[in-house]
Amino acid sequence: MLRPFARSCPFCEVRSQARLSPSFRPQFQQTRLYAQIQRDRAARYAATASSRLRGGPPRGGRDKPRPSRMVLSDSVARPARPASDERPVRKKREPFSYLNRTKTNSIPPQRGETRRGPSNASEGRRRERDTRRSGEEPFHALKMQKTLHEIPYGNRSAIKKKIEEIDSFQALPLMESVQSAIKDALPDLEYRHPTPAQAVAIPALLGMTKSGRTRNPTKKSGPESFLLAAETGSGKTLAYLLPVIDAIKREEMRDKEEEARKEAADTAAAKENGQRDDIFSVESPELNKAVDPARPRAVILVPSAELVAQVGAVAKSLSHTVKFRAAPISAKNTATVIRNRLFNEHGVDIVISTPPLLASIAESNPNILARVTHLIADEADSLFDRSFKPSTMEIIDRATPSLKKLVLCSATIPKYLDKYLADKFPDMNRLVTPNLHAIPRRVQLGVIDVNKDPYRGNKLLACADTIWQIGKAAAEYDPAEGKEAVPTKRILVFVNEREDTEEVAQYLVKKGIDAIAFHRDTEPSRQAKTLASFTGTEKVREPKQGEEAKKEEAGKPGSNKRSLPNTKVMVTTDLGSRGIDTVSVRHVILYDVPHTTIDFIHRLGRTGRMGRRGRGVVLVGPGDRADVVKEVRDAMFRGEALI
Numbered sequence: 001m002l003r004p005f006a007r008s009c010p011f012c013e014v015r016s017q018a019r020l021s022p023s024f025r026p027q028f029q030q031t032r033l034y035a036q037i038q039r040d041r042a043a044r045y046a047a048t049a050s051s052r053l054r055g056g057p058p059r060g061g062r063d064k065p066r067p068s069r070m071v072l073s074d075s076v077a078r079p080a081r082p083a084s085d086e087r088p089v090r091k092k093r094e095p096f097s098y099l100n101r102t103k104t105n106s107i108p109p110q111r112g113e114t115r116r117g118p119s120n121a122s123e124g125r126r127r128e129r130d131t132r133r134s135g136e137e138p139f140h141a142l143k144m145q146k147t148l149h150e151i152p153y154g155n156r157s158a159i160k161k162k163i164e165e166i167d168s169f170q171a172l173p174l175m176e177s178v179q180s181a182i183k184d185a186l187p188d189l190e191y192r193h194p195t196p197a198q199a200v201a202i203p204a205l206l207g208m209t210k211s212g213r214t215r216n217p218t219k220k221s222g223p224e225s226f227l228l229a230a231e232t233g234s235g236k237t238l239a240y241l242l243p244v245i246d247a248i249k250r251e252e253m254r255d256k257e258e259e260a261r262k263e264a265a266d267t268a269a270a271k272e273n274g275q276r277d278d279i280f281s282v283e284s285p286e287l288n289k290a291v292d293p294a295r296p297r298a299v300i301l302v303p304s305a306e307l308v309a310q311v312g313a314v315a316k317s318l319s320h321t322v323k324f325r326a327a328p329i330s331a332k333n334t335a336t337v338i339r340n341r342l343f344n345e346h347g348v349d350i351v352i353s354t355p356p357l358l359a360s361i362a363e364s365n366p367n368i369l370a371r372v373t374h375l376i377a378d379e380a381d382s383l384f385d386r387s388f389k390p391s392t393m394e395i396i397d398r399a400t401p402s403l404k405k406l407v408l409c410s411a412t413i414p415k416y417l418d419k420y421l422a423d424k425f426p427d428m429n430r431l432v433t434p435n436l437h438a439i440p441r442r443v444q445l446g447v448i449d450v451n452k453d454p455y456r457g458n459k460l461l462a463c464a465d466t467i468w469q470i471g472k473a474a475a476e477y478d479p480a481e482g483k484e485a486v487p488t489k490r491i492l493v494f495v496n497e498r499e500d501t502e503e504v505a506q507y508l509v510k511k512g513i514d515a516i517a518f519h520r521d522t523e524p525s526r527q528a529k530t531l532a533s534f535t536g537t538e539k540v541r542e543p544k545q546g547e548e549a550k551k552e553e554a555g556k557p558g559s560n561k562r563s564l565p566n567t568k569v570m571v572t573t574d575l576g577s578r579g580i581d582t583v584s585v586r587h588v589i590l591y592d593v594p595h596t597t598i599d600f601i602h603r604l605g606r607t608g609r610m611g612r613r614g615r616g617v618v619l620v621g622p623g624d625r626a627d628v629v630k631e632v633r634d635a636m637f638r639g640e641a642l643i
């Protein structure tokens with residue numbers, strides 16, 4: 001049977017009839033349409049056959065390389081996509097849109113060829129070389145996406161303008177006690193105006209700025225969420241801690257006022273009824289605080305015990321002026337210490353913990369998160385990585401009923417996190433500083449080619465020699481000669497594998513360098529001591545004078561060897577690079593070339609913190625990616641975000 005539309009088309013009619021009756025076929029084979037169909041069929045066959053001969057990829061692109069998870073996001077500042085019902089409707093294709101084309105989009109790319117790309121690999125390499133020579137577009141060895149470049153210049157200048165408006169902490173509507181805590185509790189601050197991260201985050205967290213970055217203000221549900229993305233060493237800890245303390249104190253004041261008002265109303269009502277309080281009133285039962293579980297108002301989650309201690313110390317220093325109780329707990333504390341801190345009879349306002357520990361406590365004491373109004377996830381990219389994500393999400397879910405503000409902060413936002421946050425928290429306010437994902441220009445990066453003379457591929461030797469060169473000035477200090485005191489140089493050496501920390505540290509010690517390995521298995525007391533000397537929290541001992549110092553030096557084992565005084569070295573992995581505030585470190589040695597730009601940012605971020613100068617040295621040995629190092633170095637030179 002003929003289909004209705006076929007009847008209106010003479011060609012289709014002819015074709016359908018040919019299909020139906022074999023007697024009609026010879027007549028059909030005379031037509032122009034038949035000739036055209038045959039030509040098309042032959043062309044299609046030839047194309048498929050040649051593709052098969054060349055071993056082209058099967059349909060559906062199963063051979064496509066999987067993108068790495070550790071890729072920096074290029075759209076951190078951009079709000080989440082609109083909800084599906086608000087997505088722009090796709091434009092209908094115009095009837096003659098295929099005419100007068102300027103691009104051949106309809107021709108499928110051949111193997112080894114992208115739509116805009118070259119036809120084979122060698123041509124691709126040649127083209128990339130040419131582009132690099134002509135300086136048109138940088139070559140991306142790490143295959144990272146552009147980050148800050150993607151933020152329009154208008155946006156960047158708008159952020160910068162906003163930052164400039166806030167030139168002192170006094171300009172921020174923080175409570176008086178919080179203002180004085182900044183002054184008194186952190187006397188070491190070299191300058192007391194807010195950093196860009198603080199100027200962007202504090203007003204937003206205090207509710208000063210309208211949350212205009214969300215696309216769906218009407219669809220808001222649950223807590224207000226914020227993503228604070230700012231470069232390393234930019235004071236993110238204070239950026240979230242000050243508004244949280246301010247909110248806690250205000251809430252406390254409101255609660256007290258409410259209580260007083262209620263009490264006054266009760267007394268007035270009792271008087272009106274002519275009752276005598278002292279006889280008839282029944283005392284409400286006192287809450288047994290010793291057994292009542294801790295119910296903090298704020299929770300700060302960090303990925304390591306070292307960071308728990310660090311953030312706990314900042315909170316403690318603030319709590320001397322603004323009265324509040326902070327409980328830093330980690331797996332390094334004993335059960336008694338954790339219980340005493342958490343179930344303190346005077347209550348607790350802020351709990352600082354790692355997600356797995358708090359999640360396990362919350363499982364047996366669900367009430368612990370019942371009053372949380374502020375939840376902070378510091379180093380969010382680590383906390384939403386595979387290992388921490390389940391416990392982090394469990395805490396967020398448990399706290400959601402009472403939660404008012406959820407703040408995630410990090411110095412690096414990988415693409416997978418960016419996408420996850422856009423899906424999970426579409427209303428999230430994105431607070432981004434203009435220098436996100438960039439290493440400050442005040443940090444210089446030097447490269448040592450270990451393959452060349454005098455090291456000839458010996459990385460350990462290159463590392464020891466570099467440390468000796470850096471420590472020379474400090475080593476030449478002789479207190480006996482009464483020269484001006486040279487501060488002890490602290491150098492961080494980063495390796496990729498935990499096992500290498502011990503090997504490198506032992507070699508350096510053999511070469512007369514005061515080096516120590518710092519990794520997860522280091523003994524806790526030694527770990528704390530080592531870290532303290534690098535974070536500047538260690539008590540400084542006066543250098544011993546003259547003969548006494550020399551005698552002590554001579555008494556040390558192996559003192560007949562040449563040794564490098566006044567220089568301390570810590571050999572570590574990523575553990576020492578995440579969030580640790582190594583303010584006294586001026587030199588960082590990258591013994592191994594980091595795997596991603598994210599590692600570059602965090603490792604080099606341990607120096608040049610808060611406006612200070614710093615120096616990084618990369619050792620490029622046999623098998624290391626020199627092109628990656630060159631690319632990072634170029635980006636740093638141009639002051640661009642790492643790609």
Ligand SMILES: Nc1ncnc2c1ncn2[C@@H]1O[C@H](COP(=O)(O)OP(=O)(O)OP(=O)(O)O)[C@@H](O)[C@H]1O
Nearest residue numbers: 189191193195232233234235236237411579581610
């Ligand atoms: N406004 C300020 N002025 C001067 N110094 C400040 C200011 N705010 C914070 N600092 C100091 O800057 C240092 C770095 O702060 P912090 O550790 O919070 O940085 P961060 O942004 O969290 O770094 P990272 O991303 O590496 O974790 C600290 O020693 C802190 O005392």
